[in-house]
Amino acid sequence: MPFGVSVAEVLDRAGAKDPAAVQVGGASGEMIGRTDFQRRVCFEDLSTAGAITTFSSRRNVLEIVAYYMDFFIDESCGYCTPCRVGNVFMKKALEKIMRGLGEPSDLDYLSELGKTIIATSRCGLGHTSPNPILSTMKHFPLVYSALLKERSGGLEAGFDIQGALDEARTIAKRRSLIYDATYGSDE
Numbered sequence: 001m002p003f004g005v006s007v008a009e010v011l012d013r014a015g016a017k018d019p020a021a022v023q024v025g026g027a028s029g030e031m032i033g034r035t036d037f038q039r040r041v042c043f044e045d046l047s048t049a050g051a052i053t054t055f056s057s058r059r060n061v062l063e064i065v066a067y068y069m070d071f072f073i074d075e076s077c078g079y080c081t082p083c084r085v086g087n088v089f090m091k092k093a094l095e096k097i098m099r100g101l102g103e104p105s106d107l108d109y110l111s112e113l114g115k116t117i118i119a120t121s122r123c124g125l126g127h128t129s130p131n132p133i134l135s136t137m138k139h140f141p142l143v144y145s146a147l148l149k150e151r152s153g154g155l156e157a158g159f160d161i162q163g164a165l166d167e168a169r170t171i172a173k174r175r176s177l178i179y180d181a182t183y184g185s186d187e
């Protein structure tokens, strides 16, 4: 199909059934929703070398995004820190939201971290790897906001230090001195 064709025309010619989300440009491209199907496939709008993937309304957008992030984590060569570490952190924040534990500040975190990875990575993989999360945050904001936790009094827990310490103790096979002082040691 020629450049300049609309996404709606592509979907029509392909016989797409119930298209609800379209990924233009492969994993590193942009995911758009129904309200953007009149946008055009071209360098000035939605650029792609040919990869267009369509998803029906039965698919979970965040599961698709998590799958793409796993791909980038696997494909990162590890040379530079923003890509090697940043993509893992983005995936962890995404999983936190998917488990229903996300907070509004997690969206700001994902946005800032994604921009940092794009700006500071060495090659094209890092320059585009945050796109699945950033583009779905832009085009499917309700998918994210519907999963965020409501907090009373406007307070948000920034970091679960007790949970992190428990995990570290388990890995190091160490006991908590505070726990022992409070509840007694069984050793």
Ligand code: SF4
Pocket: 075, 076, 077, 078, 079, 080, 081, 083, 084, 121, 122, 123, 124, 125, 126, 127
């Ligand atoms: S951005 Fe490129 S060079 Fe840097 S870790 Fe990722 S794949 Fe390697």
